[in-house]
Every structure is written in C-alpha cells, then in structure tokens.
Amino acid sequence: MDSVRRALREGEIKKDMYERLECAECGEQLVTKNEPDEVGSIRACPECGQEWRQLP
Ligand SMILES: [Zn+2]
Numbered sequence: 001m002d003s004v005r006r007a008l009r010e011g012e013i014k015k016d017m018y019e020r021l022e023c024a025e026c027g028e029q030l031v032t033k034n035e036p037d038e039v040g041s042i043r044a045c046p047e048c049g050q051e052w053r054q055l056p
Pocket residue numbers: 023024025026027028045046047048049050
C-alpha cells in the first residue's frame with residue numbers, strides 16, 4: 001500500500017481547497033479507517049476502494 005505522501009506526489013490523491021484529501025480519480029473525499037494494529041491510519045476512497053497509509 002502506498003503512503004498518502006507518495007500518492008499526493010504521484011497525483012493519485014489531491015487536496016481540495018480546504019486541504020482535505022480526495023481521490024484524484026473519483027473526486028471523492030477520503031474516509032479515515034482506524035486500524036489498531038497498524039502504524040498511523042488508513043485513508044480510503046469510498047468510491048473505488050483504494051487505500052493509502054497515512055503515517056503520523
Ligand atoms: Zn477513488
């Protein structure tokens with residue numbers, strides 16, 4: 001799974017005018033999934049289901 005930082009750099013994710021993350025493909029705002037066993041959190045697109053890891 002790619003990190004949010006990398007996805008931003010590669011254009012898979014973009015930020016809207018309020019600095020919220022959205023899926024570049026779908027234009028949907030990403031949701032946050034809390035994964036207790038993972039470091040950081042998972043950001044997911046509710047439309048296409050792609051997920052990215054957000055490091056603290
Ligand atoms: Zn999407």
